[in-house]
Amino acid sequence: MENPKIAISNLDLFIGKQHILKNINAEIPSKKITVILGPSGCGKTTLLKSLNRLTDLNPDVKVSGSIVIDDEDILTTKRDITDIRKKMGLLAQRPYPLPMNIYNNIAYGLRISGRKNKRFLDKRVEHYLRQVNLWEEVKDRLHDPAAALSIGQQQRLCLARGLAVDPDIILADEPTSALDPISSQTIEEKFIELKSNYTIILVTHILRQARRIADHVIFMYLGEIIEQGPAAQIFENPQEEKTKSYFQGMFY
Amino acid sequence: MPEMNLKKIEEGLFRVLMFCSTVIIATALFLIIFSILYKGLPSVSWEMLTSTPKGGFYFGKGGGVLNAIIGSLYLSLGATILALIIGLPLALYMNVHLIKHQKLVNGIRFMLDLLWGVPSIVYGAFGFTIMIFFGIRASLLAGIFTVTLFIIPIMVRSMDEVLKSVPRGLLESSLSLGSTKAETSYRVYVKQCIPGVITAVLLSFGRAIGDAASILFTTGYTDYIPTALNQPTATLPLAIFFQLSSPIVEVQNRAYASAVVLVTIILIISILARVFSAKFHKNKINF
Amino acid sequence: MKFRRIQIGRHLRDKIHGSWMVISLALVMTTPVFLLVGLSVKSWLLLEENSIFTLLFSKEWKPLSGQFGFYPFIISSVWVTVVALLISAPICLLTSIHLTQYAKKWVLKIMHPIIDILAGIPSVIYGVWGILVVVPFISNYLGPFMGKSVSGYSILAGAIVLSIMIIPFILNILIEIFRNIPTELSEASLSLGASKWQTIKFVLVRRAMPGIISALGLGMSRAFGETIAVLMVVGNVTKIPTGLFQPGYPLPALIANNYGEMLSIPLYDSALMLAALILFVVVMLFNFASRLVIIESEKHA
Numbered sequence: 158m159e160n161p162k163i164a165i166s167n168l169d170l171f172i173g174k175q176h177i178l179k180n181i182n183a184e185i186p187s188k189k190i191t192v193i194l195g196p197s198g199c200g201k202t203t204l205l206k207s208l209n210r211l212t213d214l215n216p217d218v219k220v221s222g223s224i225v226i227d228d229e230d231i232l233t234t235k236r237d238i239t240d241i242r243k244k245m246g247l248l249a250q251r252p253y254p255l256p257m258n259i260y261n262n263i264a265y266g267l268r269i270s271g272r273k274n275k276r277f278l279d280k281r282v283e284h285y286l287r288q289v290n291l292w293e294e295v296k297d298r299l300h301d302p303a304a305a306l307s308i309g310q311q312q313r314l315c316l317a318r319g320l321a322v323d324p325d326i327i328l329a330d331e332p333t334s335a336l337d338p339i340s341s342q343t344i345e346e347k348f349i350e351l352k353s354n355y356t357i358i359l360v361t362h363i364l365r366q367a368r369r370i371a372d373h374v375i376f377m378y379l380g381e382i383i384e385q386g387p388a389a390q391i392f393e394n395p396q397e398e399k400t401k402s403y404f405q406g407m408f409y
Numbered sequence: 410m411p412e413m414n415l416k417k418i419e420e421g422l423f424r425v426l427m428f429c430s431t432v433i434i435a436t437a438l439f440l441i442i443f444s445i446l447y448k449g450l451p452s453v454s455w456e457m458l459t460s461t462p463k464g465g466f467y468f469g470k471g472g473g474v475l476n477a478i479i480g481s482l483y484l485s486l487g488a489t490i491l492a493l494i495i496g497l498p499l500a501l502y503m504n505v506h507l508i509k510h511q512k513l514v515n516g517i518r519f520m521l522d523l524l525w526g527v528p529s530i531v532y533g534a535f536g537f538t539i540m541i542f543f544g545i546r547a548s549l550l551a552g553i554f555t556v557t558l559f560i561i562p563i564m565v566r567s568m569d570e571v572l573k574s575v576p577r578g579l580l581e582s583s584l585s586l587g588s589t590k591a592e593t594s595y596r597v598y599v600k601q602c603i604p605g606v607i608t609a610v611l612l613s614f615g616r617a618i619g620d621a622a623s624i625l626f627t628t629g630y631t632d633y634i635p636t637a638l639n640q641p642t643a644t645l646p647l648a649i650f651f652q653l654s655s656p657i658v659e660v661q662n663r664a665y666a667s668a669v670v671l672v673t674i675i676l677i678i679s680i681l682a683r684v685f686s687a688k689f690h691k692n693k694i695n696f
Numbered sequence: 697m698k699f700r701r702i703q704i705g706r707h708l709r710d711k712i713h714g715s716w717m718v719i720s721l722a723l724v725m726t727t728p729v730f731l732l733v734g735l736s737v738k739s740w741l742l743l744e745e746n747s748i749f750t751l752l753f754s755k756e757w758k759p760l761s762g763q764f765g766f767y768p769f770i771i772s773s774v775w776v777t778v779v780a781l782l783i784s785a786p787i788c789l790l791t792s793i794h795l796t797q798y799a800k801k802w803v804l805k806i807m808h809p810i811i812d813i814l815a816g817i818p819s820v821i822y823g824v825w826g827i828l829v830v831v832p833f834i835s836n837y838l839g840p841f842m843g844k845s846v847s848g849y850s851i852l853a854g855a856i857v858l859s860i861m862i863i864p865f866i867l868n869i870l871i872e873i874f875r876n877i878p879t880e881l882s883e884a885s886l887s888l889g890a891s892k893w894q895t896i897k898f899v900l901v902r903r904a905m906p907g908i909i910s911a912l913g914l915g916m917s918r919a920f921g922e923t924i925a926v927l928m929v930v931g932n933v934t935k936i937p938t939g940l941f942q943p944g945y946p947l948p949a950l951i952a953n954n955y956g957e958m959l960s961i962p963l964y965d966s967a968l969m970l971a972a973l974i975l976f977v978v979v980m981l982f983n984f985a986s987r988l989v990i991i992e993s994e995k996h997a
Contacts (some may be wrong), residue, residue: 209881216801244888253884256903265898266888315884322888420893427794430787431807434867437860438810448828495720502717520725526914526983527976528921530948531731534972537955538734561724589706591713612816619818622923622948626955646820649740650924653824660856668824672817679813686990 162187162326162356165207168222170200170207172215177203179380181222184375185395190357191347192367195377196403201360207327208358209245210238223336226326243270246319248329252311254303255318259295262303262314266322285317303406309340316347320355327351329359333366345370364404367391376400445672449591449665457666462632467652467660474667479634483549484644485618488556492564492613497606500568501594506582518569524562530622532559537626547629555627556617564613569686571605571689572598583625606691611682615675621646645671735973742966757934759809764967768936770943770991772851775937777919779855784863785912785973786902792870798897815864823928824859831929834941844941847931852940854930856947858919866915873907874900906993913986917979923948947971 161184170178177200185191193201203212210231212218223230229243243266255262263282272278282299286292291313295306303314312332319327329348333341348357349370361367367374371388376399384391384400396399454473462472464561503514545551575598583593599606621644629641630651645667652664741753742764754765760777795804817893835848885895900907931943932953951968 170898203880206883209887213884214879214883214886237890239886239891242887245887247883248889249880253878255881255899257887265885265890269888269890269898318884318888328887346887359997414892415893418889421892423790424794424798427790427798430790430796431799431803432957434791434814435789435807435810437863438814440829441814441821444825444828445821478945494737495723496840498713498717499720499724502714502721506714506717514714517721517725519991520728522987523983524724524727526917526921526979527728528923528948528979530921530923531735531972531976533732534951534969535734538738538969550706558727561727565724571901589710591710592706594713615816619816619820621818621820625952646818646924649820649824650928653827653928665824668821672821675816675818675821676813679809679816683809683812 158184158186160187161185162226163358164223164225166203166225167222168207168224169220170203170212171219172203173217174382177380178207181382183375183382185356185358187356188352188354189372190359190370191373191375192371193358193360193375193377194362194364194367194403197362198379199377200380201377202330205330205358205360208326208328209242209247211242211247213238228328243322244324245326246261246322246324248312248316248327249331250318250331251335252308252315252316254306254311254314257303257304258300259306259314261300262318263321266318270322274294285321286314288320288351289313289317290343291317307340309336309343312336312340312344313347316344320351324355324359326356329357331361332359333361333363341366374404378403411572424455442672443670445665445668449667449669450486450664452662454664455668457663458670461634466621467655467657474643474648474663474670476632476634477643477667478670480628480631480642481618482646483555483635484552484628484642485614485661487549487553488560488617489564489610489614491553491557491615493561493610496561496564496573497568497599498594500565500667501598503565503569504572504575505594505598508577508580515523518566521562521566521569525566527559527624529559529620530625532556533626535624536623546639547641548639549628549635549642552624552628552642552644555623556609559620559623560617562615563616564609567609567612568602568606571602571609575601602689604685607685608621608682608689611685613680615677615678619646619671619675621650645674700947727950731976732973735969735976738969739966739973742963742970743962752974754934758962759961759967762963764963764970766947766971768934769945769950769971770974771936771946772930773920773946775851775940776854776858776930776946777916777983778939779851780858780862780919783855783859784866784915787859788863788866788870788911788915789908792867792874793896793901796871796874797892797900811867812863814860815868819861819922819924820928822857822861822925825843826853826925826929830856837915841942842941846941847943849931849940851930851937851944853924854944854946855940857925857929858922861918861922861925862915865918866911869909869911869914870904873904873911877903906989910986910989913982913989915980917986921948921975921979923952927952938989945973947975951975 163185165183166180168178168181171177181204184273193204194346195201207220212220220232224232224233234241255265257265260282263285264278267278267281283292284293291310294310303311317404331404333344337342345366348359350387351357352372373386374388374391375385376391378381378399384395384397391400395404425548457473458478459475461476462554470500507514532555536551536558539554540547540551579597579601583597587596624644624647628644630643630647631641632643635642649667650666650670652660652667655661746764751764751766752770753767754763755767756763756765757768830853831848834850834853834883835846839846839848853867881903882895885899886923890898926946927949930946932945932949933943934945937944952972954964954968958968
């Protein structure tokens with residue numbers, strides 16, 4: 158792959174004595190949607206969370222190897238990790254709106270980095286809410302608590318919130334699993350629009366979703382990468398036995 | 410960037426404050442126990458622990474606080490047993506019979522939490538009112554009655570917390586084997602939660618033996634070990650309280666010694682309660 | 697035949713147990729009613745002769761001439777409670793954040809027993825400690841430091857002792873609250889580039905706010921009703937305290953100290969029962985409000 162956005166080499170991750178990620182070697186292409194697939198418990202969420210070092214939150218975690226993002230190994234860098242995290246937005250399985258109103262949810266990331274100018278914030282908030290098709294729905298109640306929105310709206314809000322800090326990369330951990338079909342569709346369509354400007358890494362266990370939107374696929378099983386490559390190639394012509402079985406629905 | 414430094418300084422400052430807070434709390438405990446032991450241990454003697462006050466005790470002469478030790482034990486045991494008889498069935502009722510009526514159960518829990526907050530002196534004043542009404546003198550019986558009222562919310566809620574965690578499947582299995590609800594309660598739930606129930610009992614006993622305000626009016630005080638329920642009783646907390654207000658140093662020292670006895674009892678109960686609580690948590694994982 | 701008798705026996709036992717359970721339920725649920733009625737009935741005599749407002753706000757406490765003004769006692773109670781809360785609230789908040797967000801596991805392991813033991817220490821022991829350590833500290837060090845010569849038996853002594861007593865209570869609730877916040881919320885904030893401290897300040901504390909307020913409310917009502925420990929160090933002088941180093945006479949202490957004379961002076965017993973009633977009502981209201989806040993906030997989470 159030419160100039161991958163993220164290059165992972167020999168990544169091993171242990172939680173306590175359990176070997177969760179086993180010798181991961183992978184490349185994530187820039188400005189494409191990469192889907193990490195696999196049955197429950199295969200480590201895909203852990204792999205995702207290690208990319209912005211959220212795994213640091215768990216005191217029993219031990220990591221070795223390298224994760225190079227834009228020529229910087231984030232595992233050994235001397236830079237403050239909060240700077241690195243800003244490069245990547247995270248969308249979780251369930252929406253987690255911050256305990257503030259709608260406006261402040263979007264403005265939070267900006268305020269944290271020191272932007273205080275009200276007009277600037279107003280413009281950014283509107284911009285990102287429009288990007289996720291929420292603006293028309295909430296423009297009259299920007300100061301209502303975010304918790305009052307429906308789950309589909311909340312997830313879009315979280316997406317807008319993540320975009321507001323201007324990341325390069327969007328990490329999404331089964332982002333539609335709590336949503337109804339229509340909201341799910343909206344999120345998927347958003348991702349397709351967004352990939353022209355962002356590198357998107359999506360974890361999902363919904364095969365059909367992967368088929369719909371993936372450009373690049375990484376298939377994992379029990380902590381190892383079994384197969385990875387362009388989506389068309391993997392879906393049409395899987396090489397490994399396990400990959401074939403998974404697609405045939407043999408294990409979920 | 411100077412702004413970044415400001416944030417770092419703020420974080421650093423708070424981390425120091427947080428650390429200090431934690432240390433303050435730990436230090437407070439050691440300070441309390443240490444000061445009690447320091448003042449009281451020298452005066453603890455075999456005579457102190459095993460004899461009742463002799464003549465002139467309150468002027469510094471011979472005797473001990475056995476009356477208070479035994480009195481406290483009688484009182485607390487009585488109250489704990491009575492609270493158990495009323496409280497355990499209630500806790501079981503909430504978790505077994507009323508399992509379909511979660512709103513009602515939550516209402517009961519709310520009420521119990523409110524009762525838990527009632528100061529012991531209010532129970533004491535109430536107990537006193539009842540005593541006058543029924544013409545009972547200050548006695549062991551009145552004291553047991555008042556303390557029971559006081560510890561029932563504690564006992565029920567502690568047991569309820571433990572019983573709450575029994576998985577519904579166990580209840581269903583037991584009933585489908587043809588057990589009655591009472592049998593399920595006592596033979597299944599209690600057995601499953603025995604360590605937790607014991608912890609609740611110990612906790613309540615500890616509260617009962619240490620409280621002074623509820624028994625101030627209702628139990629009286631005496632130099633003798635009570636032989637019947639209608640006699641007044643001495644108790645450790647009151648022994649400490651009364652002796653401390655004496656101007657005679659000898660007597661004050663005995664107050665400190667009694668405090669050592671009380672603290673020791675409480676520490677033993679705390680340790681036992683932790684041991685049983687740990688046992689309970691070990692078993693929980695099986696589900 | 698025997699089988700049937702066993703069956704009847706089992707069902708009978710079930711019925712008996714069931715009935716006893718319902719009786720227990722009824723007994724316990726009606727306790728607050730009994731408390732309210734019992735105390736009110738006894739206070740009635742006094743209330744017949746004086747309006748509740750005069751009683752609450754009058755400053756004259758002369759039982760022998762039939763004057764029962766509760767104001768000095770109420771003010772003392774308020775002082776001691778508020779100062780105790782001012783001392784313990786920051787300590788509890790800081791410690792709970794430290795233990796749940798920053799400290800290593802072994803620190804928590806040690807602190808848990810410490811907090812539980814502190815919670816179990818009887819009131820009278822706190823009182824003894826207060827007399828041994830706090831009162832001399834105030835009279836020998838703190839007082840002179842502030843330029844006053846005081847006996848040490850004061851509102852401040854009561855507040856210090858009280859604050860240590862309510863710390864384990866408030867702390868346990870706060871730890872529970874912080875533990876129950878889903879980690880994903882922290883993750884969301886961190887992914888936006890916030891530092892750990894910023895996350896705590898702007899997200900976690902906000903989220904925990906209703907719980908924090910209730911914990912403090914519950915702590916306050918606990919402090920308001922505490923009797924023996926405060927009584928032993930607060931001085932018990934019937935006048936309105938004008939400073940922290942002055943003695944005070946909180947409501948529970950009033951009841952506890954005077955039960956001996958209760959029956960010999962007319963209306964004195966009514967007055968003390970009224971004091972108990974006031975205590976009961978105030979504490980219940982605070983508890984009710986605090987617990988309601990928790991329930992409402994859990995509904996919206």
